[in-house]
Amino acid sequence: MTAEETRRRRSLASVRAQVEALLHADALAQAVHEAGTPGIAAPELDAALRGLVDALHPADFADLLETLPSEDRLVVWRASTGKRDGQVLLEVDDAVRAGLVADMDDVELLAAAAGLDPDEVADLIGELPAARGRRLLVGLTPEQRVRVQSALAWDEDQVGALMDFEMVTLREDVSLAVVLRYLRRFDALPSQTDKLFVVNDDGVLTGVLPLGRLLVHGPATSVREVMLTDVNTFQPEDDADQAAQAFERYDLVSAPVVDGAGRLVGRLTVDEIVDRIRAQSESARLSRAGLSGTEDIFAPVTRSVRNRWAWLAINLVTAFIASRVIGVFEGSIERLVALATLMPIVAGIGGNAGNQTITMIVRAMALDRLGARATRRLLRKELGVAVINGLLWGGVIGVVAGAIYASVPLGAVMTAAMTLNLLLAALMGVLIPTTMRRLGRDPALGSSVMITFVTDSGGFFIFLGLATLFLV
Amino acid sequence: MTAEETRRRRSLASVRAQVEALLHADALAQAVHEAGTPGIAAPELDAALRGLVDALHPADFADLLETLPSEDRLVVWRASTGKRDGQVLLEVDDAVRAGLVADMDDVELLAAAAGLDPDEVADLIGELPAARGRRLLVGLTPEQRVRVQSALAWDEDQVGALMDFEMVTLREDVSLAVVLRYLRRFDALPSQTDKLFVVNDDGVLTGVLPLGRLLVHGPATSVREVMLTDVNTFQPEDDADQAAQAFERYDLVSAPVVDGAGRLVGRLTVDEIVDRIRAQSESARLSRAGLSGTEDIFAPVTRSVRNRWAWLAINLVTAFIASRVIGVFEGSIERLVALATLMPIVAGIGGNAGNQTITMIVRAMALDRLGARATRRLLRKELGVAVINGLLWGGVIGVVAGAIYASVPLGAVMTAAMTLNLLLAALMGVLIPTTMRRLGRDPALGSSVMITFVTDSGGFFIFLGLATLFLV
Numbered sequence: 001m002t003a004e005e006t007r008r009r010r011s012l013a014s015v016r017a018q019v020e021a022l023l024h025a026d027a028l029a030q031a032v033h034e035a036g037t038p039g040i041a042a043p044e045l046d047a048a049l050r051g052l053v054d055a056l057h058p059a060d061f062a063d064l065l066e067t068l069p070s071e072d073r074l075v076v077w078r079a080s081t082g083k084r085d086g087q088v089l090l091e092v093d094d095a096v097r098a099g100l101v102a103d104m105d106d107v108e109l110l111a112a113a114a115g116l117d118p119d120e121v122a123d124l125i126g127e128l129p130a131a132r133g134r135r136l137l138v139g140l141t142p143e144q145r146v147r148v149q150s151a152l153a154w155d156e157d158q159v160g161a162l163m164d165f166e167m168v169t170l171r172e173d174v175s176l177a178v179v180l181r182y183l184r185r186f187d188a189l190p191s192q193t194d195k196l197f198v199v200n201d202d203g204v205l206t207g208v209l210p211l212g213r214l215l216v217h218g219p220a221t222s223v224r225e226v227m228l229t230d231v232n233t234f235q236p237e238d239d240a241d242q243a244a245q246a247f248e249r250y251d252l253v254s255a256p257v258v259d260g261a262g263r264l265v266g267r268l269t270v271d272e273i274v275d276r277i278r279a280q281s282e283s284a285r286l287s288r289a290g291l292s293g294t295e296d297i298f299a300p301v302t303r304s305v306r307n308r309w310a311w312l313a314i315n316l317v318t319a320f321i322a323s324r325v326i327g328v329f330e331g332s333i334e335r336l337v338a339l340a341t342l343m344p345i346v347a348g349i350g351g352n353a354g355n356q357t358i359t360m361i362v363r364a365m366a367l368d369r370l371g372a373r374a375t376r377r378l379l380r381k382e383l384g385v386a387v388i389n390g391l392l393w394g395g396v397i398g399v400v401a402g403a404i405y406a407s408v409p410l411g412a413v414m415t416a417a418m419t420l421n422l423l424l425a426a427l428m429g430v431l432i433p434t435t436m437r438r439l440g441r442d443p444a445l446g447s448s449v450m451i452t453f454v455t456d457s458g459g460f461f462i463f464l465g466l467a468t469l470f471l472v
Numbered sequence: 473m474t475a476e477e478t479r480r481r482r483s484l485a486s487v488r489a490q491v492e493a494l495l496h497a498d499a500l501a502q503a504v505h506e507a508g509t510p511g512i513a514a515p516e517l518d519a520a521l522r523g524l525v526d527a528l529h530p531a532d533f534a535d536l537l538e539t540l541p542s543e544d545r546l547v548v549w550r551a552s553t554g555k556r557d558g559q560v561l562l563e564v565d566d567a568v569r570a571g572l573v574a575d576m577d578d579v580e581l582l583a584a585a586a587g588l589d590p591d592e593v594a595d596l597i598g599e600l601p602a603a604r605g606r607r608l609l610v611g612l613t614p615e616q617r618v619r620v621q622s623a624l625a626w627d628e629d630q631v632g633a634l635m636d637f638e639m640v641t642l643r644e645d646v647s648l649a650v651v652l653r654y655l656r657r658f659d660a661l662p663s664q665t666d667k668l669f670v671v672n673d674d675g676v677l678t679g680v681l682p683l684g685r686l687l688v689h690g691p692a693t694s695v696r697e698v699m700l701t702d703v704n705t706f707q708p709e710d711d712a713d714q715a716a717q718a719f720e721r722y723d724l725v726s727a728p729v730v731d732g733a734g735r736l737v738g739r740l741t742v743d744e745i746v747d748r749i750r751a752q753s754e755s756a757r758l759s760r761a762g763l764s765g766t767e768d769i770f771a772p773v774t775r776s777v778r779n780r781w782a783w784l785a786i787n788l789v790t791a792f793i794a795s796r797v798i799g800v801f802e803g804s805i806e807r808l809v810a811l812a813t814l815m816p817i818v819a820g821i822g823g824n825a826g827n828q829t830i831t832m833i834v835r836a837m838a839l840d841r842l843g844a845r846a847t848r849r850l851l852r853k854e855l856g857v858a859v860i861n862g863l864l865w866g867g868v869i870g871v872v873a874g875a876i877y878a879s880v881p882l883g884a885v886m887t888a889a890m891t892l893n894l895l896l897a898a899l900m901g902v903l904i905p906t907t908m909r910r911l912g913r914d915p916a917l918g919s920s921v922m923i924t925f926v927t928d929s930g931g932f933f934i935f936l937g938l939a940t941l942f943l944v
Contacts, residue, residue, distance in 0.1 A: 059721040067841050069849070180652075180687065189684035191723060194666060211683045212661035215652065248750060249531040251663060251743035253725055270742050271723035277746065278720060281753030282835065288760075289831035290824065297836045298849065301856040308828050308857070309864075312821060316865055319820040320872070326813040327876075333805070333812050340805050340812035341798040344819070344928070348791040349784060352762065356780050359761035363754065364769045369539050377541070377770065384773040385780070392781075393788055400792070404799075456816070 015052050016064055019076060049079035058084045062091030065100070069298050074103050085112035089127075090120055095299055097127055106132070110139040118144060119164040119266075122151035126161070159243050160236030162276065163257045163266035166190035169197045170223055172206055177219035179209070192269035194253035198227050203263040205256050207231065233258050234268060240276060245368075247273045284444055290314075318453040322347075325457045329464035335472045338405045339464060342414060345397060346463045350421035350455030353389060357382050357429030358447045365433065365443055379430045386426035390419025409471055417463035424458045425451065487524050488536055491548060494520055521551035530556045534563030537572070541770050546575050557584035561599075562592055567771055569599055578604070582611040590616060591636040591738075594623035598633070631715050632708030634748065635729045635738035638662035642695055644670045644678055649691035651681070664741035666725035670699050675735040677728050679703065705730050706740055712748060719745045756916055762787075790925040794819075797929045801936035807944045810877045811936060814886060817869060818935045822893035822927030825861060829854050829901030830919045837905065837915055851902045858898035862891025881943055889935035896930045897923065 053061055053076060061080070065073050065088070077100050080088075089097055089112060101109065109128075113121050113136055121140070125133040125148065137145060147165060154160025168189065170179055179196070183189070196214070198207040207227035217226045232250055234243050234257050246252065247270055257266040290311020299307075326333075326343070333340050361378070364370040370378070394415040402411020432450050433443035494517060525533055525548060533552070537545050537560070549572050552560075561569055561584060573581065581600075585593050585608055593612070597605040597620065609617060619637060626632025640661060642651055651668070655661070668686070670679040679699035689698045704722055706715050706729050718724065719742055729738040762783020771779075798805075798815070805812050833850070836842040842850070866887040874883020904922050905915035 057722070063841075066839075067843065183687040184690060186688045188688055191684075192666075192725065193684055194664075194725070211687070212663075212665055214687075215655040215683070216658045216660055218656060248743075248746050250529070253664060253666070253742065270725065270746070271720075274720050274742070274746060274749065277749055277753075281749075281756075284753075285756070285835065286831060289828050291828055291831060297832060297842065297846070298853065301853055301860065304853065304857045305860050305864075308825070309861070311828070312824060312861060312865055315824045316817070316821055316869060319817040320869065322820075323813050323817050326816070330809045330813060334809045337802045337806045337812075340809075340815075341795050341802060343812075344798070344816060344932075345788070345791040345795050347816070348794075348928075349788060352784060352787045353780070356761050356763055356783070359758060359763060360769060363757065367538075369535075370769065371539060374769070381770065381773055381776065385776045388773065388777050389781070389784060392777075393784055397788060397792065456820075460816075 015056060016067065018052055019049060019064065019068070020072070045075075046079040049076055053080050058087035059091050062088050066093055066096050070099055070300075073099065077103065082108065082111060083115060086114070086116040086120065086124065089124055090116070094127065095303075101128060101132065106135050106139065109136055113140070117164060117166065118147035119151050119162075121148045122161070125152060126156060154236055157240050158236060159234045159238040159240055159257055159268060160266075162240055162243070162272045163234075163236065163268050164190075164272075165266050166193075167197050167256070167264060167267050168193060169199050169264065170209060172198045172200070172222070172224040172227060174223055175219060176214055176217055176221050176223065176226070179214060179223060180219065192254055192271055197256050197264055197267070198223055199264050205231070205233065205258050205262055205264045208256065231256065235259065236265065241280065243268060244273050244276050244280075248277075287445060288448060314449060318449065318456070322453065322456040322460060325460045326464065329460075329468060332464060332468045332472045336410075336467065338401075338407075338410060339467050342401055342410075343460055343463050346414070346417050346421050347456045347459035349393065349418060350425045350459045351452045353386065353422050354425030354429045354451035354455050355448055357426055358433055358443075358451055361430065361433045362444050362447060365437060370434075375430065375434050379427070382426035382430055383423060386422040387419065390422040391415070394418030394422070407471075410467075413463070413466045413470055417459070417466050420462045420466075421455060421459040424462070425455050428454045487528060488539065490524055491521060491536065491540070492544070494524075517547075518551040521548055522553055525552050530559035531563050534560050538565055538568050542571055542772075545571065549575065554580065554583060555587060558586070558588040558592065558596065561596055562588070566599065567775075573600060573604065578607050578611065581608055585612070589636060589638065590619035591623045591634075593620045594633070597624060598628060626708055629712050630708060631706045631710040631712055631729060631740060632738075634712055634715070634744045635706075635708065635740050636662075636744075637738050638665075639728070639736060639739050640665060640668045641671050641736065642668050642681060644672070644694070644696040644699060646695055647691060648686055648689055648693050648695065648698070651686060651695060652691065664726050664743055669728050669736055669739070670695055671736050677703070677705065677730050677734055677736045680728065703728065707731065708737065713752065715740060716745050716748050716752075720749075759917060760920060786921060790921065790928070794925065794928040794932060797932045798936065801932075801940060804936055804940045804944045808882075808939065810873075810879075810882060811939050814873055814882075815932055815935050818886070818889050818893050819928045819931035821865065821890060822897045822931045823924045825858065825894050826897035826901040826923035826927050827920055829898055830905055830915075830923055833902065833905045834916050834919060837909060842906075847902065847906050851899070854898035854902055855895060858894040859891065862894040863887070866890030866894070882939075885935070885938045885942055889931070889938050892934045892938075893927060893931040896934070897927050900926045 053064065056064065061084070065077060068076060073096070085108070089100060092100065104112070109132065113124060116124065121136075121144070125136055128136065137148060140148060151161065151163070168183070168186075170182070174182075193211070195208045195210040197205060198209055200206050207224075207229045208231050209223055209227045213226045213228070232246055232252060232255050234246075234255060236257055236259070243255075247255070247268075252270060254267050254269045256264055257268055259265050291307055329339070361370065394417075397418060398411040398415030400411075401414045402408050428451055432447050432454075436443040436447065525536065528536065533556070537549060540548060545568070557580070561572060564572065576584070581604065585596060588596065593608075593616070597608055600608065609620060612620060623633065623635070640655070640658075642654070646654075665683070667680045667682040669677060670681055672678050679696075679701045680703050681695055681699045685698045685700070704718055704724060704727050706718075706727060708729055708731070715727075719727070719740070724742060726739050726741045728736055729740055731737050763779055801811070833842065866889070869890060870883040870887030872883075873886045874880050900923055904919050904926075908915040908919065
């Protein structure tokens, strides 16, 4: 960590410590909690907190809020001066934002939105309860409202929802000297500006002028001579993930967004793309564990229960069905109790192997590397892997089980059941995601629950069925 | 998808179709496969392939190679002219790269490296077998070798391994007019240049001049007046993930890397950061399913078996231990076979709930949001969630089980066992990742296997133990 970084981190940590000290100094905390409305009750606390947090970068302030328990968080939030409240609201987690917004009245929310760009206001409205979002929209100036509404027209998975409107545009018939003079009239260029957009009289994009090219060519050169015409462009209705892949692939910093007629309507920037990539990988991770949204780790117990119940309910149903499969073979288990002991091994390893296959395939699909015709080839390979693993690990566990229960036939049934369940896992591990894709659904969602269900029920059925046929 | 994007995609798809058609045209394919050494046997095929792939962007060529089955892949690779081979090698998957490199001799590899920057050569060497990497290093020019070796000195998780050396530096006492004249002597600015670095006579970084500021200020202004001195800097030994978080948080496009004395030694760019974020989320996803590396979906069966065996072996051991827990209670199961049927439900739901807790905590840790003192508070919350879920879902399944087996005591034991196993899941779901972090290990690795082991063995023990005490 460099001196700079250390300084930043240390200052954030020290602000956090000071905030906590302020909040938990006995006398003050007492006053705050007794008064119930801390914003009014403890002006000197507010002033002290304000002094601390106003010096923070909005992202750092957001971080501080996220790490505080919810009651402390509101005290700090109410103390902040509010100039950058909009920015902070955009930076915090969904769960934290909901709490902060619920604590603000409409006037405060409008004041927070006033400091934001139209695309950011649209992002914020997208995160608000519908009624509050509508009231916020009504409070905007007419010009603001038009832009915000145009950004709101797009789904959050579309480029239109990620684009901003801070484009610097040029005509192609001017010289670079004119461009340089024109740029000096700005107070500052929009952040993440690595290229200027060249448009004709109809607003149609005809090329881009990267700042690097502007700077290395002589002032007498015309824009037309140095602009690039082979441009990565996007349309507002494009899929945001595909845009993110293009940014990654072609190392873009910004890119123009055009409408169907080629007219420039906005731009995409890499900071939005980075946020998107991170958010996507987060939500994939959470949804795999059945968490429906980001959960504030200090959320009230009831909210956590709500966030997690659906997944547990689904798993309860699948576990119950698998249990009924066992129920069919209760007669066999009564005669040979070792079956009850060994059956979870067959089911469990099948589930692990199936999840490996699915993870690999879903990844290949996300990277667009699995052609439609490849399914058969892939299936052959996965079945081959399953046979080897089944004979290998099934063999090991078969020998161990056979030794423990002094029964060669039991060991043989164990090995056979392991191999068959791994084959089932491979078959379904390929078919589940490919079928989901064919049906137009996201193969990353739910595949894991399904494969576990199949390998549990199937594993119990195969093992207990073989045992019933050959052992009891 | 815009016209531009559609054109790009269509051209890549069409190249792929043409390549496949060329390779599988019967006569040619015959010649290729009979000759065994396609590079020599079918010059007209090579020429046709070369014409197709040489027009592709390196990232697109890499994509094409990844989607081809391995034998076709080598034919296409041998046909390419090789000018951009280094770039392509950097873009492809580890598994694919290994195959391509194994097919190249040292001279070809050196030629491919010649088209790369020193930091890229270092990346490439990091991916090669050690002996080949050393031979490549020896083949470089002395100047190249020094820079490559300095990049190689860093671990792949350090900033030093991600940085490049393409900095444009200035002195602070010159005017912007001089800067503009100086920049015109370049053929092109390095990609991802959004700021110039200001250094003193000792090479110490004193500030940065964003291109945006250079362009909006008058030519007579001095660099000192407009440069920024509050700069996000990194050191080569910094953690790459923390650097990625800083890029995300402060919306950086490039940032200077300095040594302990503040001397400028390189720069970080957002394209490397984007690749890093993506690679990290990929490898986390793969490791959660126990895949030790990215696996080429068309890899030979034996390689897939090797990639997946360790995970299956670990799970086999944990499943075996859980099975021995059941073995202890075989007497009870013989007397009441319903226990065998119901026990997987208790174990399974415990595993799901434990994984939810762990996912949430690991995420909070990765985002640096879980203070050391928060553990107790978090534990209280998770135990609260467990009690509610246990009584709720345990109650539901207890009623159902009691009805199926016409036994109220059995239903009551089921509910009690579910609640206790969910409490165990919550306790271990908090303790496993926090303990791993305290021991300095990555809580994302292995937590899931451990919690599943605990909830399986624990669930069987709790349910069968309660049943033995109260039912049989």
